[in-house]
Amino acid sequence: MNTTLCGIDISKDWLDAHIEPMGAANRFANDAAGIADLAAWCQNHDVELVIMEASGGYERLAFLLLWEMGQPCGMANARSVRYFAEAMGFLEKTDRIDAAVIARYGAVKRLKPTPPPSAAQQRLKALVARLSQVGGDLTIQKQRKSTADAETIASLDEVIALLARQSRRLEGEIATLIDDDPLWACLDRAFRSLKGVASRTVARLMAQLPEIGILSNKAIAKLAGLAPIANDSGKRSGRRPVRGGRAGPRGVLFLVASIVAKYDPHLAAFKQRLQTAGKEKMVIRIALARKLLVILNAKARDARNEFANAT
Known part of the structure; x- marks a missing residue:
């Protein structure tokens, strides 16, 4: 049975909506009143999930208010949606078309609701x-x-x-x-037990990467844009670049990894092995950041388990 989805293309002033699979379309103001009208319209069409992209912060009000009104919402990766549109032959780009593409993408990928932040x-x-x-x-x-x-x-x-x-x-x-916050305090102690990780670093990671300690090492590295992307074809094994992900935490990890490597013997030895192997500076920088993220992810996972067992 098909799920009824509503894709929304968001700009500063407008919310362009398209319901999949019935094809109904509408436009609403990007303010509290317009969002209430959108929620009512979705309920009248039995929409089960609203799909939207990050849009420079313009999506925040709609995302939060729709959840408050009982309408589940999910977030789609904007880059993936654009590639999907081109693959489906949608070369034109208008707000109305974008809303339809977002809805179709959500249906094909079977996107799940994205829980709202506390x-x-x-x-x-x-x-x-x-x-x-x-x-x-x-x-x-x-x-x-x-x-x-x-x-x-x-x-x-x-x-x-x-x-x-x-x-x-x-x-x-x-x-x-x-x-x-008892859990955050526990995570803060765990992160700062690693010499070179300061309170400002902890705050940025907790704000911009709240999934840390919940996702696997591979998933958290991909989320931060630090996971190598396979680039092989036939007998050719190409360079594996990193791409996408959240720029904020990635930038923090680049900076902090070089500091932690001065104090932590394991990270320092890892850096030395890469240098001895003749790796390029950028390759070393990325590898150090990913290694630090894996260490912090393990510390966060242990801290979350400890907190859960104590409560």
């Missing part, structure tokens, strides 16, 4: 994102001092001081949020 998880993600923005602004203001005159430097120093205060406040809010 309020605490949403708050942690927002705080970490803002801390990253403030950190970037701080770097820019400090760089401007090198070419500024005395009066401009004084103005820049005021901005730098303000941003530094905001950064400290955000770090404090993040630390409190993690400490107040």
Whole structure:
């Protein structure tokens, strides 16, 4: 029996919807009222699952409100949907066509609902994102001092001081949020038991990679874009690149892996073996990041099991 799905193409102002397999289509405003109308429309058509893509944050309100209204939602990978559209012969690209493609993709792949994040998880993600923005602004203001005159430097120093205060406040809010959650506090201790892993790293991983400790090592590496992709044909065995995945946690792992390798003997020995084998710098960098992720995933899995057994 076919599942009734609704694919949604999301922009800043609009939600274009298409129901598969009946073909009904409609457009709604991307605001609370429009989302309520969308939920009612889906219920009238017995939609079992709404499928959408990540769209620069414009999907967040619809995803959360639809779940609150009792309408299950699932997330589709935008790159995969685009490849699927081309394979199916959909070379045109309009909002209405995209909604139909998303619905068809969800049906073919038999996508499952994506559980909504908890309020605490949403708050942690927002705080970490803002801390990253403030950190970037701080770097820019400090760089401007090198070419500024005395009066401009004084103005820049005021901005730098303000941003530094905001950064400290955000770090404090993040630390409190993690400490107040027993599971997160347990994960925090497990991660920071590895020398070179700082509290800011822990916060970013917990905000941007909440599946850590739940998925297998292979699955978590793929999610972070650190899993090698097979590139073989016949007798040819090609280079296996990494591609896709979540850029945020991947960037953190690249940076932190090189620091941890200075202190952790196992990671240091692993790096030395790669260098001795003549591996390229980028290959070593990726391999170290993946190795660190596997270590952290194991620590998170043990911490989650310990927490579950204690409660």
